[in-house]
Amino acid sequence: xNMSWKFLSDNYRQxxxxxxxxxxxxxxxxxxxxxxxxxxxxxxxxxxxQGFNKGDLVLVDIDYGPNxxxxxxxxxxxxxxxxxxxxxxxxxxxxxVDGPAMTEKLLSEIDTRGAKYGVDYVILGYIPxxxxxxxxxxxxxxxxxxxxxxxxxxxxxIWKGVKxxxxxxxxxxxxxxxxxxxxxxFSGKLPIVMIISPAAxxxxxxxxNSGQLYSMIPGTKGGAEYELLLGKLxxxxxxxxxxxxxxxxTMVLIIIGxxxxxxxxPGSVKKVT
Amino acid sequence: MSWVxxxxxxxxxxxxxxxxxVIGYYFKDPIAVALNSELSGWIMIMTNIALGxxxxxxxxxxxxxxxxxxxxxxxxxxxxxxxxxxxxAQYSGPAxxxxxxxxxxxNVTTAVICFALFYEVSGAYRAxxxxxxxxLLLMLAGFxxxxxxxxxxxxxxxxxxxxxxWILEVPGMGAGRGIVIGVAIGTIAIAIRILLxxxxxxxx
Numbered sequence: 001x002n003m004s005w006k007f008l009s010d011n012y013r014q015x016x017x018x019x020x021x022x023x024x025x026x027x028x029x030x031x032x033x034x035x036x037x038x039x040x041x042x043x044x045x046x047x048x049x050q051g052f053n054k055g056d057l058v059l060v061d062i063d064y065g066p067n068x069x070x071x072x073x074x075x076x077x078x079x080x081x082x083x084x085x086x087x088x089x090x091x092x093x094x095x096x097v098d099g100p101a102m103t104e105k106l107l108s109e110i111d112t113r114g115a116k117y118g119v120d121y122v123i124l125g126y127i128p129x130x131x132x133x134x135x136x137x138x139x140x141x142x143x144x145x146x147x148x149x150x151x152x153x154x155x156x157x158i159w160k161g162v163k164x165x166x167x168x169x170x171x172x173x174x175x176x177x178x179x180x181x182x183x184x185x186f187s188g189k190l191p192i193v194m195i196i197s198p199a200a201x202x203x204x205x206x207x208x209n210s211g212q213l214y215s216m217i218p219g220t221k222g223g224a225e226y227e228l229l230l231g232k233l234x235x236x237x238x239x240x241x242x243x244x245x246x247x248x249x250t251m252v253l254i255i256i257g258x259x260x261x262x263x264x265x266p267g268s269v270k271k272v273t
Numbered sequence: 274m275s276w277v278x279x280x281x282x283x284x285x286x287x288x289x290x291x292x293x294x295v296i297g298y299y300f301k302d303p304i305a306v307a308l309n310s311e312l313s314g315w316i317m318i319m320t321n322i323a324l325g326x327x328x329x330x331x332x333x334x335x336x337x338x339x340x341x342x343x344x345x346x347x348x349x350x351x352x353x354x355x356x357x358x359x360x361x362a363q364y365s366g367p368a369x370x371x372x373x374x375x376x377x378x379x380n381v382t383t384a385v386i387c388f389a390l391f392y393e394v395s396g397a398y399r400a401x402x403x404x405x406x407x408x409l410l411l412m413l414a415g416f417x418x419x420x421x422x423x424x425x426x427x428x429x430x431x432x433x434x435x436x437x438x439w440i441l442e443v444p445g446m447g448a449g450r451g452i453v454i455g456v457a458i459g460t461i462a463i464a465i466r467i468l469l470x471x472x473x474x475x476x477x
Binding site: 020024035036065068108128129135143198201205209224240246247250254261 | 298306310313314316317320321324367370371374375378379380382383385386387390391394395397398399401402403404412415416419422423424425426427428429431441442445446448449450452453456
């Protein structure tokens with residue numbers, strides 16, 4: 001076997017780690033600006049939200065923790081940025097413990113355009129009980145009487161416009177798990193636009209086709225497409241540079257792996273440790 | 274047997290909750306809806322209590338670990354320290370809480386999750402070796418989805434989107450529907466088994 005192939009065969013893990021590191025970091029220092037195009041679902045979502053009027057109420061459900069941020073967070077940033085640009089009234093809710101803190105992180109990362117807490121947006125905080133909590137909230141949002149900071153919700157102008165779940169023009173749940181719980185509890189009551197992990201696309205597609213979900217945004221990739229439509233490139237677009245470069249290098253590595261495999265003598269393949 | 278340990282009691286509690294929820298969800302009878310709503314409130318309260326009991330269990334577990342000087346016991350001090358710091362930060366104002374959660378915890382957690390990428394690529398390097406026809410098909414499927422999730426390729430050559438979209442919308446969606454239907458049937462089957470008293474694991 002050629003020496004260079006042998007070196008790769010013996011040290012493949014170290015080589016791969018260095019290549020992946022370069023693929024992830026290089027775009028951070030020198031963005032390539034790889035072109036991207038918006039998918040039909042992203043365009044559908046953008047057009048839908050673009051049609052809302054100033055002051056319309058929307059419900060955003062942040063149901064992910066920091067471990068899922070890279071997968072979905074930039075997509076949520078892009079959509080919520082659009083809501084603030086449209087000057088909609090946004091109610092944030094969470095059915096996971098980490099949700100309210102992630103909502104604060106989200107608000108610190110986007111341009112809220114001087115929106116006032118209690119007037120233009122409010123954070124309800126964590127509602128326990130998983131799907132039962134969702135069901136209870138969907139039946140009657142007024143079961144929540146205090147916001148995340150323990151203040152009475154009735155003092156806020158934004159909350160005075162909420163009497164029932166149908167007062168919201170759209171429900172935007174953001175999570176990385178299967179979509180069933182949100183659909184069971186909210187479908188039929190108001191349109192649902194779901195921001196999900198790209199890995200869950202196959203699980204969500206049937207609900208979109210049946211009309212029970214209005215549309216979906218596939219995580220950070222969808223976020224990059226959304227930023228393109230907004231004309232306001234951000235973190236999702238820069239992550240897509242790293243994604244494209246890393247996945248391209250992965251394909252190259254897979255091809256090299258097969259060449260090395262063909263060059264190896266039968267029986268000389270080492271066990272994976 | 275003491276009456277409190279009788280198996281019929283948890284089954285009866287389950288049956289009452291089950292029928293209240295089902296009738297409250299599917300029928301718009303005001304009494305059933307009100308009962309279902311009340312029950313939902315109870316569950317939310319119990320979930321909050323469960324968070325508290327979870328904290329007590331964590332406290333006891335790590336206290337025992339420290340007192341016995343079990344393997345890795347210094348890390349238990351880190352847990353107690355972290356809990357104390359976050360507790361203080363919660364009441365010290367949003368700036369400190371935000372700094373600890375958003376600037377430290379959040380970034381560290383994201384970094385740990387991103388380590389998986391290195392092992393995934395390393396795994397792909399070995400798993401996608403063409404040893405036989407199955408491995409060839411696996412590699413082709415992997416390549417198609419890699420091209421789909423790297424947005425540059427679909428933008429440069431729009432026809433690249435055709436095959437991955439077909440995979441996601443036809444076989445992928447078929448499998449997705451199968452999973453949804455399977456989970457639903459499985460849930461109904463479990464509910465019936467509990468109602469008939471065959472499923473005992475949840476009674477402890």
